[in-house]
Amino acid sequence: MSEVLFRAAWASPSNIALVKYWGKYGIQLPSNPSISFTLSECRTESRLELLPKSGEQQIEVFLDGEKKDSFVPKIEKFLQRIAPEFDWLSEFNFRLHTRNTFPHSSGIASSASGMSALALIICDLHEQITGERFSDFHRRASHLARLGSGSACRSLYGGLVSWGEHAAIAGSSQDYGTPFAGNLHPVFQDFQDCILLVHQGTKSVSSTVGHDLMNGHPFAEKRFELAGQNLASLLNILESGDLEAFTQLVESEALMLHGLMMSSIPYFILMKPNTLKIIEKIWDYRKQYGIPVLFTLDAGANVHLLYPSSEKAKVEAWIEAELSGYCENKAYICDQVGKGPFRLNND
Numbered sequence: 001m002s003e004v005l006f007r008a009a010w011a012s013p014s015n016i017a018l019v020k021y022w023g024k025y026g027i028q029l030p031s032n033p034s035i036s037f038t039l040s041e042c043r044t045e046s047r048l049e050l051l052p053k054s055g056e057q058q059i060e061v062f063l064d065g066e067k068k069d070s071f072v073p074k075i076e077k078f079l080q081r082i083a084p085e086f087d088w089l090s091e092f093n094f095r096l097h098t099r100n101t102f103p104h105s106s107g108i109a110s111s112a113s114g115m116s117a118l119a120l121i122i123c124d125l126h127e128q129i130t131g132e133r134f135s136d137f138h139r140r141a142s143h144l145a146r147l148g149s150g151s152a153c154r155s156l157y158g159g160l161v162s163w164g165e166h167a168a169i170a171g172s173s174q175d176y177g178t179p180f181a182g183n184l185h186p187v188f189q190d191f192q193d194c195i196l197l198v199h200q201g202t203k204s205v206s207s208t209v210g211h212d213l214m215n216g217h218p219f220a221e222k223r224f225e226l227a228g229q230n231l232a233s234l235l236n237i238l239e240s241g242d243l244e245a246f247t248q249l250v251e252s253e254a255l256m257l258h259g260l261m262m263s264s265i266p267y268f269i270l271m272k273p274n275t276l277k278i279i280e281k282i283w284d285y286r287k288q289y290g291i292p293v294l295f296t297l298d299a300g301a302n303v304h305l306l307y308p309s310s311e312k313a314k315v316e317a318w319i320e321a322e323l324s325g326y327c328e329n330k331a332y333i334c335d336q337v338g339k340g341p342f343r344l345n346n347d
C-alpha cells in the first residue's frame with residue numbers, strides 16, 4: 001500500500017430549498033436565486049487521501065468501505081472542472097472514502113452534502129500543500145461545491161443560505177452561497193424537517209436533465225421573476241416569523257417546481273399517489289388543529305414536512321401514527337436546521 005502524503009476529512013450536510021433553484025446556464029450558474037435550510041443529521045462524511053503518482057492518475061472511491069467504480073466519473077469530472085484553480089491536483093493519486101448518514105437508497109439527494117464535503121476537503125488540502133491560508137475558506141469551498149452540484153454551494157453554512165444575485169441580499173453572488181444575515185426570527189432557528197420517504201431509490205429524472213427542461217420552457221421567464229419576488233418576501237417572513245405567510249410561500253414554491261416539470265417537454269410527474277395523500281393529510285391536520293405544519297418537495301416523490309420545534313412531540317406522534325403508513329417501508333427521517341459542515345478527525 002502506498003504511503004498517504006496528505007489527507008483531509010470533512011462532514012457536510014444536505015439542505016432543503018424553500019425557494020427552489022430550477023434552471024441553470026453557463027458553468028453551473030443559477031437562472032434564479034434560491035434559499036435553503038441547512039440540515040443537521042443528513043450529511044456526508046468524506047476523507048480524501050493523496051497518494052504518490054507515477055504514470056496515469058488513479059482515482060478510487062469507497063462508499064461505506066466498498067469500492068464504487070461507478071462514482072469515479074462524477075469525481076473525475078469535478079476534478080477536471082476545478083483543475084485550473086489548483087496546480088497540485090494532477091500531481092497525486094486520489095483515494096476517497098465517503099459515507100452518508102442517511103440510507104443511500106432513500107432517494108435523498110447526496111450531491112449537495114457529498115460535493116460540499118469534497119469542496120471543503122480540497123480547500124483544506126490546498127492549505128496543507130501550499131501553506132497558503134484562505135481568508136475566505138468557506139466562500140472558496142462554496143464556489144467549488146457549486147461547480148460539482150449547484151445546490152451544494154448552499155450547504156457550506158448553517159441556518160439559511162441563499163445562492164444567486166438578489167438586490168435585497170448584500171454580497172449575494174451567482175458564484176457562491178451567502179449565509180442569511182438578517183434578524184432570523186427564533187421560530188426558524190430550530191425549525192424541524194421530517195423527510196417522509198414515499199419512494200426510495202433513484203429518481204426518474206436527474207437534476208441535470210431537470211434543469212435543462214427550463215431552456216425554452218414556456219413559463220421560464222415568469223418563473224425566474226417569481227422566484228426573485230418570493231425570495232424577497234421570504235426574507236421579510238424570516239424576520240417577522242409569520243408562519244401563515246411562510247406556509248403559503250413555501251408550499252407554493254414546491255408545487256410550482258412540480259408544475260414546471262409537468263409543463264415541460266418532455267414532461268414528468270415525480271409525485272406518487274402517496275405524495276398527494278400526505279399533502280392532503282397535512283392540509284387537513286393544519287386546518288383541524290391549527291398547528292403550523294407545511295410541506296416542501298424536491299425533484300422527487302418524498303415529502304419534507306416542516307414544523308416549529310415547539311410542535312415536535314405532537315407532530316412526530318402524528319407522523320408515526322398516520323403518515324408513516326404512506327412511506328415506503330414506513331421509513332422517515334426526522335431532521336432539523338443545522339449548524340453547517342465541520343472538520344473530522346483526520347485518521
Ligand code: DP6
Pocket residue numbers: 016017019020021022028034109111148149150151152207208211257298299
Ligand atoms: C429541486 O443542485 O441537484 O433540489 O446543479 O445539476 O447538480 P445540479 O442540480 P441540483 O438541483 C437541485 C434542484 C432542487 C431545488 C434546490 O435544491 O434548490
